[in-house]
Amino acid sequence: MKRVIHFDEDQDKGHQDDFEFKVHDNTKQQKKKKKNGQQQQKDQKFHAANATTVPLDRATMKQMRKEMLDFRQQLPIYSGRDAIIQSIQDSPTVIVMGETGSGKTTQIPQFILEAGMASYNAGAIAVTQPRRVAAVNLAKRVAEETFTTLGKRVGYTVRFDDTSSDETLIKYLTDGMLLREILSDELLLRYKVIVLDEAHERTLRTDMLFGMVKKIQKIRKEKRSNGEDIEELKIVVMSATLDAEKFSEFFDGAKILYVSGRLFPVDSYFTQEPQADYLDASLVTIFQIHVKNPKGDILMFLPGQDAIETLTTLVNEYASQLRPSQQRLLACPLFAALPPSQQQKVFDPAPVNTRKIILATNIAETSITIPGIKYVIDCGLAKLRGFNPKIGVESLLLHPISKSSAWQRTGRAGREAAGVCYRLYTEDAFRELDDDTVPEIRRCNLAAAVLSLKASGIDNVLEFDYMDRPSRASLIRALEELYALGAIDDKGHLSELGKKMSEFPLDPTFAKVIIQSGEYGCSLEVIAIVSLLSVDSIFFTPSDKREQATESRRKFIHPDGDHLTLLNVLKAYWEVKGDVGWCKEHFINIRNVKIALEIRDQLIRFCERIDINPAATCGTDTDQVLKCFLTGFFQNSALLQPDGSYKSVAGSQTVKIHPGSAMFGKRVEGIMYNELVFTTKHYVRSVSSIQSAWLPAAAPKYFNNMKN
Numbered sequence: 001m002k003r004v005i006h007f008d009e010d011q012d013k014g015h016q017d018d019f020e021f022k023v024h025d026n027t028k029q030q031k032k033k034k035k036n037g038q039q040q041q042k043d044q045k046f047h048a049a050n051a052t053t054v055p056l057d058r059a060t061m062k063q064m065r066k067e068m069l070d071f072r073q074q075l076p077i078y079s080g081r082d083a084i085i086q087s088i089q090d091s092p093t094v095i096v097m098g099e100t101g102s103g104k105t106t107q108i109p110q111f112i113l114e115a116g117m118a119s120y121n122a123g124a125i126a127v128t129q130p131r132r133v134a135a136v137n138l139a140k141r142v143a144e145e146t147f148t149t150l151g152k153r154v155g156y157t158v159r160f161d162d163t164s165s166d167e168t169l170i171k172y173l174t175d176g177m178l179l180r181e182i183l184s185d186e187l188l189l190r191y192k193v194i195v196l197d198e199a200h201e202r203t204l205r206t207d208m209l210f211g212m213v214k215k216i217q218k219i220r221k222e223k224r225s226n227g228e229d230i231e232e233l234k235i236v237v238m239s240a241t242l243d244a245e246k247f248s249e250f251f252d253g254a255k256i257l258y259v260s261g262r263l264f265p266v267d268s269y270f271t272q273e274p275q276a277d278y279l280d281a282s283l284v285t286i287f288q289i290h291v292k293n294p295k296g297d298i299l300m301f302l303p304g305q306d307a308i309e310t311l312t313t314l315v316n317e318y319a320s321q322l323r324p325s326q327q328r329l330l331a332c333p334l335f336a337a338l339p340p341s342q343q344q345k346v347f348d349p350a351p352v353n354t355r356k357i358i359l360a361t362n363i364a365e366t367s368i369t370i371p372g373i374k375y376v377i378d379c380g381l382a383k384l385r386g387f388n389p390k391i392g393v394e395s396l397l398l399h400p401i402s403k404s405s406a407w408q409r410t411g412r413a414g415r416e417a418a419g420v421c422y423r424l425y426t427e428d429a430f431r432e433l434d435d436d437t438v439p440e441i442r443r444c445n446l447a448a449a450v451l452s453l454k455a456s457g458i459d460n461v462l463e464f465d466y467m468d469r470p471s472r473a474s475l476i477r478a479l480e481e482l483y484a485l486g487a488i489d490d491k492g493h494l495s496e497l498g499k500k501m502s503e504f505p506l507d508p509t510f511a512k513v514i515i516q517s518g519e520y521g522c523s524l525e526v527i528a529i530v531s532l533l534s535v536d537s538i539f540f541t542p543s544d545k546r547e548q549a550t551e552s553r554r555k556f557i558h559p560d561g562d563h564l565t566l567l568n569v570l571k572a573y574w575e576v577k578g579d580v581g582w583c584k585e586h587f588i589n590i591r592n593v594k595i596a597l598e599i600r601d602q603l604i605r606f607c608e609r610i611d612i613n614p615a616a617t618c619g620t621d622t623d624q625v626l627k628c629f630l631t632g633f634f635q636n637s638a639l640l641q642p643d644g645s646y647k648s649v650a651g652s653q654t655v656k657i658h659p660g661s662a663m664f665g666k667r668v669e670g671i672m673y674n675e676l677v678f679t680t681k682h683y684v685r686s687v688s689s690i691q692s693a694w695l696p697a698a699a700p701k702y703f704n705n706m707k708n
């Protein structure tokens with residue numbers, strides 16, 4: 001089968017060399033395999049010889065040091081070394097803006113150390129990273145550059161892995177870990193310099209650090225002027241995009257240093273047609289580049305681990321079909337959960353006569369630089385945190401990237417020479433993209449953000465110094481919601497429950513329901529239902545077959561409403577092992593069920609982490625499931641009135657059951673719902689039947705307050 005994707009550049013070029021997806025002559029392949037085997041053996045020998053543990057002689061060491069210094073000196077940032085050191089010495093806070101790969105993250109901490117600004121007495125240097133992989137990788141690199149053992153002078157701290165010691169003077173750590181350190185070292189006294197890296201990403205944690213570190217700097221200054229023996233705290237903010245002004249404003253007009261990058265021109269091309277299947281489009285594009293274009297490695301941006309793993313397998317499969325005369329192609333995956341030994345492959349030079357294709361998440365966008373890249377393929381998608389408005393699940397939904405991300409990705413092709421970027425979307429689609437990624441604090445539910453702030457030790461969330469401040473009213477609403485849920489006490493302090501809730505990547509209401517499922521003995525059911533509620537709908541209803549669809553789904557309906565109906569569908573789906581024909585027959589949206597099941601896997605892992613048995617089941621006592629949901633959704637409940645309408649408990653508002661609900665047209669004592677939809681009336685969706693007697697137990701604080 002021959003598949004070709006037309007990019008704008010293709011108009012004036014022929015396709016005589018297109019890659020064809022077909023199996024080549026087997027005998028040739030066998031021979032090639034043999035040859036490859038020999039080549040491999042040679043490579044292995046080469047590695048073995050290199051991996052010697054014999055101490056290096058002085059001359060070799062000297063030579064290696066010289067080479068490393070030469071490498072460092074040719075980085076764009078090196079020419080600005082003195083100015084950078086001077087500025088950090090002169091001012092409390094400095095903003096450094098520079099192209100990805102210019103040397104900010106690896107060099108600036110070394111400059112600071114070399115200038116004697118950090119020491120065992122004065123304090124160490126902390127460099128924060130939004131991503132774990134980046135923190136580990138950068139620490140390794142800097143240990144290499146300084147010829148020291150990792151974990152000594154240069155180290156890293158990420159969750160579950162602390163490779164640092166009392167000797168560590170340059171420490172790379174995730175922003176979450178620095179937040180944790182603040183809880184035990186309020187003024188971060190072990191540090192002299194805090195480098196907030198990748199500031200442009202504006203993750204919730206980085207935003208929290210901005211406010212906290214600024215405050216710590218001020219307190220340390222005051223203490224010093226009161227004569228206390230305390231070091232001044234230096235802050236360096238580093239960003240790869242042009243938002244430096246905003247950071248400067250936040251840090252009281254801090255000085256901005258621009259590092260002139262060395263970026264070679266990159267031609268970028270869009271597809272002529274939208275691509276329905278980005279994986280298929282990626283595969284075809286990779287091989288088109290491989291057979292048509294001159295030497296140079298390829299970097300492909302993909303949204304997540306699943307896509308990367310699928311494509312790695314496919315690329316390797318098709319690569320074995322390349323003609324023996326053609327260059328080899330080697331797929332190297334790169335994502336956060338990849339074992340470190342495999343991550344290293346990305347940075348090693350490709351074997352002889354081989355082109356590397358690196359399949360990466362947006363880790364490779366600004367935080368990690370991979371040498372040798374000449375071609376970039378951008379699928380235009382990323383998995384972003386906090387984007388599922390239905391249950392507030394983080395990092396689960398595919399989202400189109402922003403224009404600024406697209407430009408960053410493009411830039412990765414021009415680090416060492418002119419390059420090319422292939423965008424797997426049309427130019428029109430590009431114009432539709434947001435300019436910048438919206439800061440996480442603006443995206444995620446505020447109750448979730450406030451809970452996260454509290455869990456990081458910020459009690460007064462109203463007075464917190466936000467770079468993008470949410471309105472006071474919305475913060476108060478979030479506090480009230482958390483109080484009613486029992487996540488904070490009447491003094492606003494985080495409760496044990498709240499602490500657990502903050503560990504979940506969910507809206508606080510759903511997090512509470514899942515945690516409570518442990519006590520109600522129905523985690524199996526609750527986790528499944530929450531996952532199913534997180535997708536648009538697991539049903540599909542073609543407009544011309546509406547009645548048929550409703551009819552064929554009737555058998556799943558549970559008399560107590562939508563929650564248990566969803567569960568029935570899932571049980572039936574499992575029974576037929578997700579059979580495609582069965583799904584079609586019953587108008588079940590198989591794609592959405594699969595997405596929901598992925599979410600379910602994640603939630604199960606979170607439960608295990610906090611010792612909730614995800615397999616606990618209540619069997620036929622399904623009231624437990626509804627009572628459990630009510631502990632999160634008590635504010636979304638309504639009671640039947642004498643006239644047959646339902647009035648909400650929270651706002652005394654009349655609500656109508658949506659016609660799509662299993663409860664439509666039913667009269668029960670009370671209902672609970674997950675969603676309120678405003679059309680001409682207040683419709684509620686995802687509705688189940690409840691008893692009014694369940695309410696006080698579901699939320700004692702809330703209902704006792706209402707009585708008073």
Ligand code: CDP
Nearest residue numbers: 099100101102103104105106107137141369
């Ligand atoms: O932070 P920034 O993006 O400005 O650059 P960096 O991460 O400090 O990387 C500077 C250079 O170091 C890159 O261009 C790479 O050539 C090199 N580097 C490397 O070879 N191996 C690493 N693990 C990290 C960086």
Ligand code: MG
Nearest residue numbers: 104105366367
């Ligand atoms: Mg960097």
